[in-house]
Amino acid sequence: MDFEYVYSAEQDSFRREAREFFDARVPTDRRGPVDPESLDDDTFAYFREVHREMGARGWLYPTYPKEYGGGGMTADHEMVIEEEMARRQIPKHFSNGLVLPSILVWGTEEQKKRFLIPLLTGEETCYQTFSEAHAGSDLAAISSTAVRDGDDWVINGHKLFITGIREPDLMYGPFVTQPDGARHHNMGYFLIPYPTPGVTLTRMTLMNGPGQLFINFDNVRVPAGNLLGGDDEGWQVAATTLEQEHGGRGAAFSPDEDTQELLAYVRDTKRNGVAIGVDPTVRLNAVDNYIESQIHRLLETRNFWMYVTKREMTYHGAQSALWRKEFKVRNAIREATIMGPYALLDHTDDAPVAGGSPEVRQRRNVAWTHPGGTPEIMRLIIARRLGISRTRERAAPTPSTATSHTG
Ligand SMILES: Cc1cc2nc3c(=O)[nH]c(=O)nc-3n(C[C@H](O)[C@H](O)[C@H](O)COP(=O)(O)OP(=O)(O)OC[C@H]3O[C@@H](n4cnc5c(N)ncnc54)[C@H](O)[C@@H]3O)c2cc1C
Numbered sequence: 464m465d466f467e468y469v470y471s472a473e474q475d476s477f478r479r480e481a482r483e484f485f486d487a488r489v490p491t492d493r494r495g496p497v498d499p500e501s502l503d504d505d506t507f508a509y510f511r512e513v514h515r516e517m518g519a520r521g522w523l524y525p526t527y528p529k530e531y532g533g534g535g536m537t538a539d540h541e542m543v544i545e546e547e548m549a550r551r552q553i554p555k556h557f558s559n560g561l562v563l564p565s566i567l568v569w570g571t572e573e574q575k576k577r578f579l580i581p582l583l584t585g586e587e588t589c590y591q592t593f594s595e596a597h598a599g600s601d602l603a604a605i606s607s608t609a610v611r612d613g614d615d616w617v618i619n620g621h622k623l624f625i626t627g628i629r630e631p632d633l634m635y636g637p638f639v640t641q642p643d644g645a646r647h648h649n650m651g652y653f654l655i656p657y658p659t660p661g662v663t664l665t666r667m668t669l670m671n672g673p674g675q676l677f678i679n680f681d682n683v684r685v686p687a688g689n690l691l692g693g694d695d696e697g698w699q700v701a702a703t704t705l706e707q708e709h710g711g712r713g714a715a716f717s718p719d720e721d722t723q724e725l726l727a728y729v730r731d732t733k734r735n736g737v738a739i740g741v742d743p744t745v746r747l748n749a750v751d752n753y754i755e756s757q758i759h760r761l762l763e764t765r766n767f768w769m770y771v772t773k774r775e776m777t778y779h780g781a782q783s784a785l786w787r788k789e790f791k792v793r794n795a796i797r798e799a800t801i802m803g804p805y806a807l808l809d810h811t812d813d814a815p816v817a818g819g820s821p822e823v824r825q826r827r828n829v830a831w832t833h834p835g836g837t838p839e840i841m842r843l844i845i846a847r848r849l850g851i852s853r854t855r856e857r858a859a860p861t862p863s864t865a866t867s868h869t870g
Pocket residue numbers: 559591592593594596597598599600601623624625626627669671675830831833834835836837838839840843
């Protein structure tokens with residue numbers, strides 16, 4: 464049995480509106496680069512403006528509440544917008560939106576208005592500052608501190624591997640407020656504007672490119688109103704952020720262009736006058752890529768459905784995050800097996816396959832097994848939530864399962 468999406472008349476009409484907007488606003492030769500981390504300044508500035516215009520329509524974060532700058536729309540609208548953006552290869556907002564659910568769940572009314580509106584309307588961008596040199600998988604081991612001083616908090620320490628292709632307007636993450644406090648109850652979660660005196664950004668170049676930052680905090684002052692949740696609740700607030708990062712929101716639409724590119728390559732490429740798909744090794748590897756990518760789509764769609772219908776999630780988020788991290792590496796390896804050295808031609812070479820995107824996948828798919836927790840950490844979370852681990856754990860509150868901790 465096959466699945467087929469059937470769109471309602473209302474969805475079709477909204478799709479026409481979205482398509483008209485994108486077609487009129489973005490010329491067909493304007494698209495994000497093959498390697499997202501090699502975005503030039505002109506393309507960055509161009510799409511920042513497109514994002515602002517989408518934000519003004521509520522299309523950047525369609526399902527977020529209107530009063531805080533979101534679209535107040537349905538999951539169906541989000542799906543249509545994402546499909547249309549993917550069709551035109553329009554990059555997503557250059558912002559790490561994983562803080563948005565944490566502000567909705569843990570923020571005061573004043574914080575929601577102050578911080579959500581500029582982010583949801585696309586006026587501002589934010590980066591996630593969690594990891595430290597000795598606190599990646601074991602995030603609770605962070606040692607950067609925030610000390611109360613009058614009406615301010617004074618922040619010291621560093622964060623690293625922070626994803627962001629330019630400079631943010633806001634950073635967010637946990638800092639130790641009570642050095643002698645119990646683990647998981649010794650930190651607060653701060654929203655730190657950028658620029659602020661004492662913050663320095665240094666670009667890191669990893670195998671995936673120059674997309675990460677080392678950030679140093681030297682006596683950085685932030686007002687007390689920038690603490691989200693209580694001064695010992697930072698771990699719990701961070702858990703809401705991580706719940707989403709671990710796949711707990713799923714995806715309205717999971718693009719499959721990597722596999723489509725590979726299938727087109729197999730279909731259209733001949734060696735010695737013979738289609739390469741005749742080789743059983745090529746065929747079997749290509750089919751495995753297709754199947755694994757479809758499993759990913761189904762897991763993401765299931766999670767999105769669970770999220771919007773407010774079903775309680777346990778292992779589901781980490782299951783799809785684990786699958787995504789691992790199948791993308793397997794697919795890159797199989798792609799290299801099929802293409803051989805052609806998989807390594809990048810966009811600067813004479814005739815790279817698909818503009819050089821297979822080469823990007825060879826590097827990127829490995830590096831991106833790390834953010835938000837490695838595959839081993841995803842397995843740990845699944846075990847805890849299946850009740851087969853030393854410790855047991857429930858999913859953190861998200862906008863789908865909690866309303867607010869302050870209201
Ligand atoms: C491309 C990229 C983007 C990133 N973006 C961000 C960002 O925007 N913001 C941010 O805060 N951080 C970011 N990170 C950091 C990322 O979250 C960490 O790299 C990740 O949490 C792993 O931490 P670590 O690198 O310190 O490795 P470690 O924690 O030192 O782990 C090393 C190895 O040990 C394994 N391991 C650790 N603990 C266990 C365990 N209990 N059981 C079994 N195995 C274990 C790990 O799986 C891994 O293989 C990014 C990293 C990368 C590579």
